[in-house]
Amino acid sequence: MTDVADTTGDEAFVAPVPMEEDPEGAFAGDRGVLDPDVRRVLVRLLQRRFLLAERSPDDWRMLLDNLSVIESRLNDLFVRLVVDTQRGVAYKQQVRSDEGEIPILLRDEAYTRAETLVLVYLRTVFQRESTAGAPAARVDVEEVEQTVLTYFTDADGDVARRQRAVRQALARLRQEGIVEEESEGRYVIGPLVEIVLSADRLRELVDWLQAETQRASDEEDAA
Numbered sequence: 001m002t003d004v005a006d007t008t009g010d011e012a013f014v015a016p017v018p019m020e021e022d023p024e025g026a027f028a029g030d031r032g033v034l035d036p037d038v039r040r041v042l043v044r045l046l047q048r049r050f051l052l053a054e055r056s057p058d059d060w061r062m063l064l065d066n067l068s069v070i071e072s073r074l075n076d077l078f079v080r081l082v083v084d085t086q087r088g089v090a091y092k093q094q095v096r097s098d099e100g101e102i103p104i105l106l107r108d109e110a111y112t113r114a115e116t117l118v119l120v121y122l123r124t125v126f127q128r129e130s131t132a133g134a135p136a137a138r139v140d141v142e143e144v145e146q147t148v149l150t151y152f153t154d155a156d157g158d159v160a161r162r163q164r165a166v167r168q169a170l171a172r173l174r175q176e177g178i179v180e181e182e183s184e185g186r187y188v189i190g191p192l193v194e195i196v197l198s199a200d201r202l203r204e205l206v207d208w209l210q211a212e213t214q215r216a217s218d219e220e221d222a223a
Contacts, residue, residue, distance in 0.1 A: 034066075038070065040059070040062075041066070045063075051089070051090040053089070055177060064085075077105050078094070078095040079095060079106060080092065087195065089191075089192055089195060091195070092106065114148070114162075114165040116205065118144060118169040118173065119169075119178075120205050122139065122193050123193050124206075126189045126193050129189075136188050137189040139187050140185055140187075177190060178196060179193075
């Protein structure tokens with residue numbers, strides 16, 4: 001006959017294990033089921049605008065090896081994952097629907113006017129060089145300034161202020177992986193620029209810039 005433990009005393013039938021000593025969890029009270037390395041990739045996808053294979057090869061491999069479960073976790077948050085294996089980039093999109101209420105987790109982080117102008121120029125150069133069969137598209141900061149500054153107005157401040165705006169725009173785009181600074185003041189434009197600015201959107205912005213330039217010219221003539 002098997003003895004039955006006495007549960008009438010001070011000790012419970014099964015002694016509880018303190019949460020901080022739980023060997024299965026990544027932290028005290030952890031109820032997650034994903035491996036910590038997979039969780040880290042999931043968090044980085046939420047933190048960053050893009051996950052790049054070239055910059056984060058270990059995270060990229062972990063993403064591809066666990067793609068289904070990571071997509072599932074993001075979908076639970078009404079977030080869609082887009083993985084472009086050809087370009088080596090992954091990014092997220094907020095799911096939106098007119099059929100039912102969907103809480104918005106991701107907020108659009110719009111580019112500033114200066115960043116948009118720099119993007120248009122970079123995208124134009126990338127498209128031109130790709131069409132010509134060039135192995136890479138490169139620009140110098142002075143070249144970017146020379147073109148982009150023509151779209152600025154007096155409201156954008158003096159020349160020094162406009163130049164700072166262009167350089168700050170390049171700094172943000174470098175941080176996002178759209179350009180890489182291979183030497184001081186010289187940048188390589190990455191294929192990510194095609195995702196950030198599609199061909200259709202590029203045409204829309206070029207048309208807008210041309211219209212704005214023409215309008216400003218007409219106002220100067222009328223003054």
